[in-house]
Amino acid sequence: MTTAIICDDEPRLAEALQAQLQSAWPELQIVALGHSGGEALSLVAEHAPDIAFLDIRMPGLSGMEVARQLAGSPDAPHIVFVTAYDAHAMEAFDARAVDYLLKPVKAARLQEAVDRLRATVQARTPAAKPAASVATAVPQFNADMLLALQQLVPAQRKTLKWLNCGQGTEIDVIATSEVLFFQSRDKYTAVVTADKERYIRTPLKELMNELDPDEFWQVHRSSVIRVAAIERVLRDEMGRMQVKMRGSPEKIAVSGAFTGLFKQM
Template identity: 45%
Template sequence: MSTTLTALIAEDEPLLAANLQAELARAWPELAVVANVGHGAAAVEQALALRPAIVFLDIRMPGMTGLEAAQALAEDWPTGDAPLPLVVFVTAYDQYALQAFEHAAVDYVLKPVQPDRLAQTCTRLRAALQARTTPAAGELDATLAQLRSLLAAPGVGAQAVTPGAAPWLTVIQASVGNAVHLVPIGEVLYFEAADKYIRVITAAREYLIRTSLRDLLPQLDGQRFWQIHRGTVVRAEAIATATRDESGKVHLTLRGHADKLVASRLYAHLFKAM
């Protein structure tokens, strides 16, 4: 069996991607870059297909961001297979925003990539890969905890919302033909991303609204509406039961509705007995 270490680079600026690959070749000649892609969706697709040991993800990419790509990998990575790739974020963030990365213990490199800093990253990655020769219990949990921390960090994963700056959304305005239906937020069972739209599911019917989940989330009361998957947000009061399977995912049933939802491993921590 081949023991070649492999990596994937996701960077939407070709010159920066080429520079990172060249610097990696100098800092870590044994590391083979098996794919160099320009957006987050391709990063997820290629990582799931090629199973690299390491992924370098640009935070700001068109469509799916680097953080969302890491979230997708954590949700879609097969259990019982190769361990999740080690993630290094490539970013132009300032020092204030970088505190979130430091706190989460996820490594990062700044643009443009500096050889000395990249060498430090490679040293950390070698140590982390060496530790993986004997898989540690709770390694997946630690990775998921790091991602949760980043997803919740203002200015990194979540948009900063000043308490009291604006009231939470109370009504969804959904167009149906020539009419606009005003749907009270308390009637919504869950929201589900669907291409450029969001499906709004109530006990009585389904609506479509033309917005993104990324834009909708900051308008929802996080105590009432829980994100359970990168594409799904559910009203907590609408959940009847939560059952965890062997892979760590949680299957949800709803009150007064036949739909069943799945909470990914990344959000399974929300469902613990009191």
Template identity: 45%
Template structure:
């Protein structure tokens, strides 16, 4: 039976990929699950899977960095929430990709490609990976998150950033608020600031990010502090002095 490794820093995402693969390719045996790029490399060296499903953004080695070593043993499929990373190189090259959330139709096409490729040794991807990493890290157009992977109860939910009103953090979790529901992630605000388009989301407090076009009003409370109101939610978000300049022309 063909074997595979799944690497993603979110357990619920690993679960989703495993369940989707069980439906699309029942014969495929999942021999390992890694929660970061370093574990993925170690598991690939030990378990020698035929295929590795690698999240592009992981702690330690990124998926691209891990792929340079993993491709010595396995055919690589990248899994990503960054739609601009699903570039032409994936389509025409010897590596495939899946967008989060993983759709069964797209996965079925990937499975068919993998079945055809398994009759040959994994290709050398190093040159392509170097070019791809360079375009991601130093390209003229930076890619930003289009989906947030969040926990709603015991389930995983992929939330499009266009649907998010704001993020607020405490010491442990970050709340993701939409007009219809709220969800939790462990990613801190300081990381989200670097991964979200600054033209779409403004940081207004060390613990708060707000979607610009969701702002319905900016007022002052009895203390003289700026407070932001957003459409579809009664909560008011405080603006700290450090970010008050954002609203001087509003």
């Protein structure tokens, strides 16, 4: 039986990926979930999984640092990165034959990863570990690939912490940690907190490039939410998903492409 671990510092994302994998690959046994780089190393040592799904950005050790420590070990699992970095970097990841899942994980992309991983597992001999595989569908992670990843993705990306929001003749300075959600409103973007609503001219698309992707999710083409501010996830009578944020009566629609984030809720 093929085994795997999932490590993501957002428990909801780890659980959502587990649910998606159970659907896409019922035979795969998820032996453990972790939420930090150090925990990932411990779980690999304890369970010796065939596959490790690693978030790139985790507290303590990053996913890349975990992979670096595992590189060269005869018992190292196949590494599948789970990342929120942009599509241009993702194309380069593919070119380097390192598999990845882009947050939010889409079913079709997950199925591609599953098919490639299945082919790799089937190509193994019973006594062999991934390091023995050279020409398989998902090559074993190695130091050269790690170097390529480090060149593509900066270890720490500066993210927006404060917003200057005009209000008449005054400017309100709002910490992103206070924001419940952002929403496109005509030519402006609404910045909504628990006690006020302000507007900025920065489009959502540009704003997403400046926000921490682990803290903010785009759940609709017109809405971005702060994950820590989620109160609950709802479905209406038509089965459409909505998110209720703490401190706001508004229910935010979740488009179909992003519903996988909330499978375990």
